[in-house]
Each structure stands twice: as structure tokens, then as C-alpha cells.
Amino acid sequence: MRPFSYERARSPADATAAAARVPGAKFIAGGTNLLDLMKLEIENPPHLVDLGGLGLDKVEAKPDGGLRIGALVRNTDLAADTRVRRDYGVLSRALLAGASGQLRNKATTAGNLLQRTRCPYFYDTNQACNKRQPGSGCSAIGGFSRQHGVLGVSDACIATHPSDMTVAMRALDATVETVRPDGKVRTLPVADLHRLPGTTPHVETALAPGELITAVELPKPVGGTHVYHKVRDRASYAFALVSVAAIVQRDGTGRVALGGVAPKPWRVEAAEAELPRGARAVTAGLLAGARPTRENAFKLRLVERTLQAVLAEAKGAKP
Amino acid sequence: MLQERDWCDMADDPTTVDDRVDDKTARAADALEITRRELLVIGAFSAAAAATPPAEAQAQARASTPPIRLPVMSKLSLTVNGKAHALELDTRTTLLDALREHLHLTGTKKGCDHGQCGACTVIAGGRRINSCLSLALMHDGDSITTIEGLGTPARLHPMQAAFVKHDGYQCGYCTPGQICSAVAVLGEIKAGIPSHASADLLSRPKATPAELRERMSGNICRCGAYSNIIDAMSEVAGRQA
Numbered sequence: 001m002r003p004f005s006y007e008r009a010r011s012p013a014d015a016t017a018a019a020a021r022v023p024g025a026k027f028i029a030g031g032t033n034l035l036d037l038m039k040l041e042i043e044n045p046p047h048l049v050d051l052g053g054l055g056l057d058k059v060e061a062k063p064d065g066g067l068r069i070g071a072l073v074r075n076t077d078l079a080a081d082t083r084v085r086r087d088y089g090v091l092s093r094a095l096l097a098g099a100s101g102q103l104r105n106k107a108t109t110a111g112n113l114l115q116r117t118r119c120p121y122f123y124d125t126n127q128a129c130n131k132r133q134p135g136s137g138c139s140a141i142g143g144f145s146r147q148h149g150v151l152g153v154s155d156a157c158i159a160t161h162p163s164d165m166t167v168a169m170r171a172l173d174a175t176v177e178t179v180r181p182d183g184k185v186r187t188l189p190v191a192d193l194h195r196l197p198g199t200t201p202h203v204e205t206a207l208a209p210g211e212l213i214t215a216v217e218l219p220k221p222v223g224g225t226h227v228y229h230k231v232r233d234r235a236s237y238a239f240a241l242v243s244v245a246a247i248v249q250r251d252g253t254g255r256v257a258l259g260g261v262a263p264k265p266w267r268v269e270a271a272e273a274e275l276p277r278g279a280r281a282v283t284a285g286l287l288a289g290a291r292p293t294r295e296n297a298f299k300l301r302l303v304e305r306t307l308q309a310v311l312a313e314a315k316g317a318k319p
Numbered sequence: 320m321l322q323e324r325d326w327c328d329m330a331d332d333p334t335t336v337d338d339r340v341d342d343k344t345a346r347a348a349d350a351l352e353i354t355r356r357e358l359l360v361i362g363a364f365s366a367a368a369a370a371t372p373p374a375e376a377q378a379q380a381r382a383s384t385p386p387i388r389l390p391v392m393s394k395l396s397l398t399v400n401g402k403a404h405a406l407e408l409d410t411r412t413t414l415l416d417a418l419r420e421h422l423h424l425t426g427t428k429k430g431c432d433h434g435q436c437g438a439c440t441v442i443a444g445g446r447r448i449n450s451c452l453s454l455a456l457m458h459d460g461d462s463i464t465t466i467e468g469l470g471t472p473a474r475l476h477p478m479q480a481a482f483v484k485h486d487g488y489q490c491g492y493c494t495p496g497q498i499c500s501a502v503a504v505l506g507e508i509k510a511g512i513p514s515h516a517s518a519d520l521l522s523r524p525k526a527t528p529a530e531l532r533e534r535m536s537g538n539i540c541r542c543g544a545y546s547n548i549i550d551a552m553s554e555v556a557g558r559q560a
Binding site: 001002003004005006008028031032035036039046048050052076079080085086089092093096097099100101102103105106234235236237 | 388389390391393409410411413432433434437440446447448449452453454456457459500503504507510511512513514515517520521532533534535536537538
């Protein structure tokens with residue numbers, strides 16, 4: 001790890017000002033991803049701004065019936081919140097399917113959104129990676145790509161976004177609230193937070209330098225049966241090969257978002273109209289434009305089969 | 320945290336393992352067919368790439384000597400197993416290294432140092448965490464419980480006694496992390512925190528073997544003492560219920 005200076009921010013304004021003051025400074029919340037990357041010298045911030053003192057760790061009811069989740073709410077606490085368990089079950093399920101108990105106790109809501117890919121070529125500094133070193137190439141393309149993306153990928157990068165939580169938030173139409181160093185507050189749909197790689201895979205989000213996520217908001221509950229199904233190489237503590245977040249209503253309509261297949265949670269609203277007709281009908285639209293490699297083409301069939309299992313589970317669920 | 324044990328993926332699928340190994344070996348051989356000159360160029364490029372972030376590259380262009388960041392020291396206090404400590408540490412010091420190297424509490428183990436194995440599990444502010452993935456500075460003012468704080472050889476914590484009784488270890492390296500995790504897991508179940516194994520999100524979870532297995536998945540035991548660990552935990556959970 002390279003040496004760095006460190007400060008504890010007292011307020012969001014304090015944090016963004018500190019980040020703007022030192023070029024390359026990073027916010028640190030739980031640190032479970034950033035410190036891992038710093039040990040490998042993939043991330044080398046000269047200055048860390050610790051957000052631990054900001055508060056922002058409450059889940060609050062909104063007047064419109066939705067929930068406001070502070071950026072620093074721990075994954076364990078969000079998954080265990082009684083309102084989330086009752087009204088946004090897909091989010092609890094997604095959180096509980098991710099990482100380990102120890103990591104969920106540390107990892108935060110905003111940190112989970114902004115975690116970086118687990119592509120092994122991104123992690124191996126001896127390999128070319130356009131995300132880590134822009135212009136150096138992509139060793140995953142033509143490499144071992146079983147875990148990699150099949151949708152939204154480019155000739156520069158085929159990495160996936162590893163979060164489970166974000167997939168559920170995408171299905172729930174969550175919005176992200178941020179504040180910038182100039183004090184401007186904005187909200188953006190979680191759908192617009194992550195960028196597709198295109199020719200600039202190192203630019204991963206729509207956030208400006210020094211912009212701080214302060215909260216995630218969920219609209220009022222939409223009811224229905226909530227299912228999060230994660231297919232992985234082990235029963236626990238592994239990243240998804242494919243995951244499906246679904247909210248299915250009694251009439252068979254609903255929403256579906258995919259994880260493990262793209263650089264961001266993958267949802268195609270137009271394809272959801274086919275939900276009452278079953279998994280195959282939806283999958284055709286969901287997977288339109290897929291660009292699998294020889295090693296990860298299995299993900300296309302796995303998406304359909306997982307969605308089929310999810311719809312069967314939703315149908316069999318008690319009303 | 321990288322996906323751990325990627326090599327296991329191949330072994331897990333007996334129907335395709337030979338196929339894949341052959342395939343991968345063949346492609347590895349292809350990849351080696353580059354000239355010595357290409358190899359040197361690639362090596363030089365990746366060494367420079369790894370060592371030089373863009374901002375520093377610009378600074379280097381201006382000055383002939385590369386910028387060197389000097390270690391930064393910072394003061395903090397930690398209460399570990401009930402005892403207050405004032406420390407002055409390099410900002411890079413993890414909680415794990417602060418415990419082991421500075422406070423000489425070597426019961427907490429360093430396994431992978433990347434949050435994958437759980438050997439470094441301690442209880443910070445009442446929650447189990449991977450002490451390797453946390454800076455000591457992030458815990459300024461916190462209370463930490465390590466394996467040394469749970470019990471002593473003369474007065475074992477009930478979980479320690481149950482691990483001994485049920486042979487919940489072989490080499491013992493992962494054991495301090497397993498025990499800290501196990502103690503916290505029973506607390507999490509008592510607090511009603513659900514898990515991936517909970518059939519119903521709205522009912523109180525119970526300390527069933529399936530629940531315990533899922534909740535302990537962040538603690539790896541290479542000796543494979545898992546079933547005995549579950550037995551030890553079940554006994555303690557049964558006594559607490």
C-alpha cells in the first residue's frame with residue numbers, strides 16, 4: 001500500500017471540500033473493497049476522506065410512502081430493516097445473498113453501489129486492463145472469461161458489476177442522491193449511475209470528481225412477490241454467474257433485473273411486458289444484443305432457466 | 320475481495336474438468352508463442368504502468384526524480400478487550416496489524432489479508448468484521464474484542480469450550496476467527512437478523528444447522544472441521560435458548 005494522508009470528515013460539505021482539495025483523494029466508508037485494491041496498488045489515493053463520522057446511517061420513511069436509505073447504512077442493517085423485509089423483500093434477499101456476514105457488517109449502501117469489478121484481469125497488475133490502465137488492452141477478451149459479461153460489453157472491456165444489492169435497487173426504481181463540491185444536490189435514477197464501458201471502461205459512473213452519494217431513495221412499495229435468485233459456483237460467499245431480481249404481481253405482470261451478466265444491473269422495461277407469457281418470451285427481449293464469449297455463452301441459457309425458476313417460485317408463493 | 324478459490328470451479332464439475340484443463344493448457348501454450356522481444360516490451364510496459372499513475376507520470380515529466388510519498392503517522396486510541404491503548408501508527412496500518420504487530424495480540428490471525436478467509440475476524444463495536452480490511456484509524460475510539468478477550472485457558476468462553484469438546488479444528492489457524500465469528504453469529508440470530516438461509520424474512524431466525532452454515536461461510540477452514548464447528552455452535556445455541 002502506498003502512503004496516504006487521512007482525515008475524518010465532519011459533514012458532507014466537509015467531505016466534498018476535502019475531496020476537491022486533494023487531486024486523487026478518495027472517500028472511504030466501509031473500506032472492504034477500497035482497502036483490498038489499495039493493498040494491491042490498483043488504487044493509490046494520496047488522501048483518504050473517512051465518512052464514518054457523517055451519520056447518514058439511518059433508514060427513514062418518506063412522506064410519499066417510500067424509504068430514504070442513508071449512504072452509510074450497513075448492508076446488514078439494511079437487509080434486517082423491518083420495512084425493507086416487509087415491503088422490499090427483493091432488496092433484503094439480494095443483500096443477504098452477497099458477501100459474508102463480516103463483510104456485510106462493514107460494507108455500506110453507497111460503497112456497495114460504487115464497488116469495482118472483480119474481473120481477475122483487473123486485479124492482476126501484470127495483465128492488460130483498460131479499466132485499470134486506460135489504453136493497455138483487455139486480457140479478459142480471449143482469456144478466461146467464464147465469469148464475464150454478455151450484455152453491454154465492448155471491445156475494450158467485458159467486466160461485470162459485482163453487486164447484488166444494486167440489481168434489486170434497479171428493479172425497485174431506486175434513485176441516488178448526491179452532493180457535489182460546489183454544494184449542488186442532485187438525484188439520478190440508479191439506472192443512470194453506472195456507465196457502459198464503450199471505449200472508456202475506466203469511467204465507471206456518472207459521478208463528477210468529489211461528488212458524494214448521500215442517500216438512496218426507494219419509491220413507495222409496489223407489492224407483489226419479491227424474489228432474488230442468485231446462481232453461483234458455491235452455495236454461499238461467491239459472486240453471481242447470473243442473478244435475477246424479480247417483483248411479480250398476481251396477474252403475472254412485473255419487473256425483472258439481471259446481475260452477473262453486464263457492467264451494470266440489466267433491465268429492459270420493454271421486455272417485461274412479456275412476463276405473463278413466461279420466461280422464454282421475456283428472455284428474448286432481455287438478452288437482445290448479447291455478445292457472449294465461447295466460455296460464458298452458457299449464461300444466456302442460464303438467464304432463461306433462472307427466470308423460469310423465479311417465475312415458478314413467484315406463482316407458488318402464498319398470496 | 321476477489322472471488323476466492325477460482326481453481327475450485329474446475330474441480331467442482333467432474334464432467335468437464337478434463338476438457339477444460341486440456342483447453343486451457345492449449346491456450347496457455349498459444350499465449351506463450353510470442354517473441355522474446357515482445358515479452359521484454361510487455362514486461363517493461365506493465366512495470367511502468369503498474370508503478371506510474373497518470374498524475375505521478377506528469378510530475379515525473381517535470382522533475383527528474385520520481386515523487387516519493389512519505390509515510391504519514393497518526394494518533395488514535397483503541398479499547399481492546401477492555402483495556403485502553405493510545406497508539407501512533409502509519410495511516411496504512413490495518414486493524415489486524417495494529418492488534419498483532421503493535422499490541423502483540425497475536426491470537427487474531429492473518430490468513431489471506433484480503434477479506435476472503437475470515438481468520439482475522441474480530442468483534443468491533445459489537446459486530447464481527449474482517450480486521451484485515453479495516454484501517455486501525457477507522458476504529459479510533461472503538462471497543463474491540465479479540466479471541467484473547469473472550470476467554471482465558473483457565474476460564475474458557477462457552478464457545479471455546481464447545482470447540483474443544485467437539486474437536487472444531489485441526490491445525491487451529493482459523494480457529495480464533497471461527498470462534499469470534501461463531502459468538503457473533505449467535506448474537507445476530509438472537510437479534511433477529513435474517514440470512515440467505517432464512518426461509519421467511521418476516522419470522523425470527525433459528526439456530527438451525529442450515530442457518531449456521533450459511534452465516535459461517537465467511538470463515539474458511541482448510542482442515543475441513545466444518546461439521547464439528549456446527550456441532551459446537553449448535554450446543555452453545557441450545558444452551559442459550
